Amino acid sequence: MSMSEDSQDFGSLRRLLALKRHEQPPPGYFNDFSSHVINRIKAGDRVDDGVLTRLFWEAPWFQRLWVSLETKPILAGAFGTAVCVLLIWGVIYSEKADSEKAGVQPVATLAKPETPATSSVLIAGEAASDEPLSANRVSVAYTDQGLMGSSFAAAEPSARIFDLVPKPTKSDAVPTTLRLNLSGGY
Amino acid sequence: MIMTEPASRKASNAPDAPAAEPVPVPVEEMDLVKRVRDGDLTAYDELVRRYQERIYATVYHMTSNHEDANDLAQEAFIKAFQAIKSFKGGSSFYTWVYRIAVNKTINFLKQRKNKAQMSLDDLDFNAEHDPDLVALVSEKTPRREVVLKELQEKLNAAMQRLSEPHRLVVTLHDVQGMSHDEVAKVMDCNIGTVRSRLFYARQQLQAYLSDYLK
Numbered sequence: 001m002s003m004s005e006d007s008q009d010f011g012s013l014r015r016l017l018a019l020k021r022h023e024q025p026p027p028g029y030f031n032d033f034s035s036h037v038i039n040r041i042k043a044g045d046r047v048d049d050g051v052l053t054r055l056f057w058e059a060p061w062f063q064r065l066w067v068s069l070e071t072k073p074i075l076a077g078a079f080g081t082a083v084c085v086l087l088i089w090g091v092i093y094s095e096k097a098d099s100e101k102a103g104v105q106p107v108a109t110l111a112k113p114e115t116p117a118t119s120s121v122l123i124a125g126e127a128a129s130d131e132p133l134s135a136n137r138v139s140v141a142y143t144d145q146g147l148m149g150s151s152f153a154a155a156e157p158s159a160r161i162f163d164l165v166p167k168p169t170k171s172d173a174v175p176t177t178l179r180l181n182l183s184g185g186y
Numbered sequence: 187m188i189m190t191e192p193a194s195r196k197a198s199n200a201p202d203a204p205a206a207e208p209v210p211v212p213v214e215e216m217d218l219v220k221r222v223r224d225g226d227l228t229a230y231d232e233l234v235r236r237y238q239e240r241i242y243a244t245v246y247h248m249t250s251n252h253e254d255a256n257d258l259a260q261e262a263f264i265k266a267f268q269a270i271k272s273f274k275g276g277s278s279f280y281t282w283v284y285r286i287a288v289n290k291t292i293n294f295l296k297q298r299k300n301k302a303q304m305s306l307d308d309l310d311f312n313a314e315h316d317p318d319l320v321a322l323v324s325e326k327t328p329r330r331e332v333v334l335k336e337l338q339e340k341l342n343a344a345m346q347r348l349s350e351p352h353r354l355v356v357t358l359h360d361v362q363g364m365s366h367d368e369v370a371k372v373m374d375c376n377i378g379t380v381r382s383r384l385f386y387a388r389q390q391l392q393a394y395l396s397d398y399l400k
Contacts, residue, residue: 014360015318016341017341017356017391019338020341020342022313023338024310025242025246030235033234033260036260037231037263037264
């Protein structure tokens, strides 16, 4: 099918559409139109458009994208799917990157046979040992029951959760003076 | 001073062929724009007067409602004034303000979708004597005005059934007499898109109005 306007006779329709040119606002309407606009501007009338409208005429490409998504459901579906895939990929990638960064390396070295198997696990990186949460070594005890029987035991007393919170030092303390003004008759 | 003739008048002179696009007055228009940037409201009044009829007509034909068209056209000009500093002159002021009006209107139409109500402007006296319309409505009919009124309502109802982009392209090209190129600039799309939308919109309208088309 040709898209040309001339490929089909729209003569009658165009003659009918001519009727719309005869629709006119009340007489004298345009005499005052500009003065209304100017008065509203002088009065500080602001027209606040939504973000979408503003984007439409400030970024025409956005309007084109929006119109094409609106008029083509398949394209909108594909676009939505692509966004979802991108989002999921981003989540997976960021988790992967986080775990690599954290350097979680479960080292399960078997100890002597007469003692329960223990493995040392580094929580976060050992390098950042000045940070309380980053360098505490805990031991994982393995028994014959596998994970069901496993227990976490702190190798050092500092592994308790409250010991991980940095204790305030004297230098951290901020002196404050509380003054109550009771002169107002209260 | 170079004044451009309102599109509606031009269109009624040559209803079959699309009227020529507005006479470009880039230098003078840009002078006015510069003065407006400096805060000269008289210059802006001149710009508003120059394009008010076409902006109003476009919004009116899109909404089929005089009150809505009045508000939207005024707001489009106010918005243009507020944003005049961001107007870089890449297009004419006329095209730029048209875009603002069109986008405001489309946004408005999306919001009011379920409560569309027509408030039509009256037909002018010339409508009864328009040869094209006389050809559609029998000359012998004594109640021609009544028939024209009914035809006007049916036509507007059919227009409102079109999607906004299709209604816009019919309004700008077939009613206001803009060229394809001018429509493409206002709608910020290519001419091929304008042509295809126009073709589809006309097909739709023809189907809706088949009882009135001979």
